[in-house]
Amino acid sequence: MNLFADFHARIAAILARLQTEGRLPAELDFGRFVVEPPRDPSHGDLACNAAMVFAKEAKAGFGAPRAFAEAIVAALAREDSVASAEVAGPGFINIRVKPEIYDRIIAFCVNNPGVFGRAASAPGAGKVNVEYVSANPTGPMHVGHCRGAVFGDALASLLAFAGRAVTREYYINDAGAQVDVLARSAYLRYREALGEAVGDIPEGLYPGDYLKPVGVALVAKYGRSLLDQPESQWLAPVRQFAIDAMMDLIREDLKALAIEHEVFFSERSLTVKHGASDAVMAAVDALRAKSLIYEGRLPPPKGQLPEDWEDREQTLFRSTQFGDDVDRPLLKSDGAYTYFASDIAYHRSKFERGFTTMIDVWGADHGGYVKRMKAAVAAISGGAAGLDVKLCQLVKLMRNGEPVKMSKRSGDFVTLRDVVDEVGADAVRFMMLFRKNDAPLEFDLAKVIEQSKDNPVFYVQYAHARGRSTLRKALEAFPDMDLTPAALRSADLALLDDAGERALMALIAQYPRLIEQAAHAHEPHRIAFYLHDLASAFHSHWNRGKDEHGLRFINEEKRFLTHARLALVSSFTAVLASGLAILGVSAPEEMR
């Protein structure tokens, strides 16, 4: 049902025929040309650039690109779905299809809402792992986390819809120094819960109130038994207890945004010994076996030398062999593994679990880490797996155009929950996706709950509600009309001959192609923009019905025309609902 893919295949077949006739060279990469919707509707339904892309290769057989294009056009004209094909400009091929092609697409969409646009699973595509959020388990989620969270979740949905086998994963950073700090902070709350006056939370510990219930829960579990123990005794159990509590908190926060991961992967689990070794050691050994590890010295960074720079020999990974700028250390001066070493082991685990496409969603401040991680994935997989890192820029939280102040100290930050409670999950999700991930984003708490066209969330949801309302309204005019998919799909769509109706149909027909491209580019924001465009086309056509009553969807005098128009409305709401579902935003029946 992808009109554009269909014609790409047809034109490829035509080119192949020309190859066997010896008028084109044998080796041509058909992936180089595109069939796309023309920007200017007067150019027809589809435009193809094949004649220009293969101009060089066709020069011997055809001469100028236009002549080559004429040959393709002649072949296209014989296709039964083509109304007309012509050459334009330097060699564009503009194709107009017969209207029934669109009728068929709309009929399919009406009859298979939720399926239209979905791609069949590609056999050789391999499993995809999308890792996102991965916030440190030291407290509730900050508003800064929500962009990556929503982005990763929508991307995963998009890829699944595009036919990929997707796993959503969360990496728990439960092995660093910060979780020890968490444990000490929780232990303090534990003493507090036992009646001790702890006063101000000392510098270096987490001050937030959210640890108080953890202290109480520790008392419930351990009583007073931890009080007179040395830290070496209580640290590990308290740490695990606190981490579990924090992860419960985080899962709750994510649930408020309708986000659910299938796998929570513990960093600490990588350092659990199996005999004499653990996963990190195993990963390093694997690299060593490929001669990618050596003992050496790194040159200091250019420019300002760090204060505590000390030239020393260390264990290095040859990431420069895979495009990194310098080789990267795997051991700290105290002999422990670096975070990078665990990350290598973690991504090695992903590879061993069968993922050949890995997508990591990070904050933009981790941009400096991308090259080494890609290098590591290339090294551990021998080039069999690829890593794409999607960096999400900061969100500037605003209220009525004024920045919302966020002080970092004293644990007084704006939580994700605060924001979701204030404006709702739909608004947060849509706005996080109504911007390219690598562009900064302004999020205005006042604007996103405004019920006006300024607010894209509302604008799109309103279009859906309007469409659904029309279908309900139609039953008042035609109480016996059958609006089930099975009935609507056999509506006589040839009756739809208005330019506004055909424009809407053309836009709907682009949906499968849009899905494919957005999935390929790992860019869910394209869905959001498409839905906004689609909603706009609908609103626009709707308003034409105010001047020309004959264009209204419901026409009491013309039963069959109304039925056909309702089929169009139904396909429209189906695509809106489908796209919104990918974004994780609700498609309301009515606005309240």
Added chain:
RNA sequence: GCGCCCGUAGCUCAGCUGGAUAGAGCGCUGCCCUCCGAAGGCAGAGGUCAGGGGUUCGAAUCCCUUCGGGCGCGCCA
């Protein structure tokens, strides 16, 4: 000093693996409701796509360079 990201209308941003005359919303100007939801729509004004070179049939898009902004730069996660 080096690396990555960004620079498009007054503001916030799209621009689909290089495509035809660069788009949308806000703001500004002027319009459209006796009847499917005006919670909407139509029209107008507004651009050296940061500047300069290059690649080619064709560049906002790719390469080089300058300027401007953000992020990062052994042992933190």
